[in-house]
Amino acid sequence: MNSIIDTILNHRSIRKFTEQPLIAEHLDMIIDAARSSSTSSYLMAYTMIGVTDPEKKAALASISNQPYIKDNGHFVLFCGDYHRHMLKANEQEKVTMAYNVQSTEYFMIATVDATIAAQNMTVAAESLGIGACYIGSIKRDLDLVSDLFDLPEHVVPLFGLALGYPDEQQEIKPKLPKEAVYFENTYKDDVAHKAALEQFDKTIETYYRTRTTNKREDSWTKQMVKTLHNQRNDRLTPFVKEKKFNTR
Ligand SMILES: Cc1cc2nc3c(=O)[nH]c(=O)nc-3n(C[C@H](O)[C@H](O)[C@H](O)COP(=O)(O)O)c2cc1C
Structure with missing residues (x-):
C-alpha cells in the first residue's frame, strides 16, 4: 500500500x-x-x-x-x-x-x-x-x-x-468484487458471474441496512433492474447532434 x-x-x-x-x-x-x-x-x-x-x-x-x-x-x-x-x-x-x-x-x-x-x-x-x-x-x-x-x-x-x-x-460504499469485474482471457460464464453477484448482493444488503444515513432494504441486482427501467433523457441525443457531435 x-x-x-x-x-x-x-x-x-x-x-x-x-x-x-x-x-x-x-x-x-x-x-x-x-x-x-x-x-x-x-x-x-x-x-x-x-x-x-x-x-x-x-x-x-x-x-x-x-x-x-x-x-x-x-x-x-x-x-x-x-x-x-x-x-x-x-x-x-x-x-x-x-x-x-x-x-x-x-x-x-x-x-x-x-x-x-x-x-x-x-x-x-x-x-x-x-x-x-x-x-x-x-x-x-x-x-x-x-x-x-x-x-x-x-x-x-x-x-x-x-x-x-x-x-x-x-461510509465507503462497497463496490463489485474482483470476481464480477475482472476476467482473465475471456468473458466469464453466466453461472460464475451470477454467483459473484449473489455474493455482492449480500454485502450491499448489509451496507444499505446498516449505514448511518438513508438506510433501506435493497440489493445491487434489484437496484439495477429499477435503474435500467428508467427511460433516460430524450433531449440528450438531439442536443449532442446539435452541438455537432456523434452525428454519424
Ligand atoms: C458520471 C457520474 C455522475 C454522477 N452524478 C451524480 C449526481 O448527479 N448526483 C449525485 O449525488 N451523485 C452522482 N454521482 C455519484 C455516484 O452516485 C457515486 O459515485 C456512486 O453512488 C458510488 O458512491 P461513491 O462515489 O461514494 O463510492 C455520479 C457519479 C458519476 C461517476
Whole structure:
C-alpha cells in the first residue's frame, strides 16, 4: 500500500461541504493533475469550466434538487471540446475537421479524455483532503447549461464535479468484487458471474441496512433492474447532434 492507493481505496462521494472556497494552491494543484492526464492522439479534447458565480451555481442547482451543486467550495463543469482544435485552422481545413469530429469515434475520445481528467482531479483532490461528487444530473437541462456558459458548437457538457472541504463523514460504499469485474482471457460464464453477484448482493444488503444515513432494504441486482427501467433523457441525443457531435 502507498498513499496514492490508500487515497483511491478510501474514496467516497461527499455531498456536504463547509462554506470555505478551495484555497488557491489546492485549486491549482488539482487543475494541474487534470491537465497531466493521458489523452487520445494528444487531442486533449475537453474543457473544464470552474463555476464560482453564485447565480450560475444557483441556476445549475435548479436543474435538480441537489443543494451541493451550489453549496460547495468549487464546482467544475467538464465538457467534451473540439472547438479549440479548429481555432487556428483555415476555412477549408475547418470544413473537413468539423465534418470528421462528428463521428462516434471522436465523441468517445472527447468523453474518455474528459473523464480521465476529471478522475485525476478527483484523486488529487481527495489526496488533499478535499471531497468530491460527480454531478451527472446537469444533463437534465443541457440547453440551460449551454446557455449559462456560452458553449459553442463542438463543445458538449458531460458532467460536473462538486468539490469542497467535507462537512460530513460518509461510509465507503462497497463496490463489485474482483470476481464480477475482472476476467482473465475471456468473458466469464453466466453461472460464475451470477454467483459473484449473489455474493455482492449480500454485502450491499448489509451496507444499505446498516449505514448511518438513508438506510433501506435493497440489493445491487434489484437496484439495477429499477435503474435500467428508467427511460433516460430524450433531449440528450438531439442536443449532442446539435452541438455537432456523434452525428454519424
Ligand atoms: C458520471 C457520474 C455522475 C454522477 N452524478 C451524480 C449526481 O448527479 N448526483 C449525485 O449525488 N451523485 C452522482 N454521482 C455519484 C455516484 O452516485 C457515486 O459515485 C456512486 O453512488 C458510488 O458512491 P461513491 O462515489 O461514494 O463510492 C455520479 C457519479 C458519476 C461517476
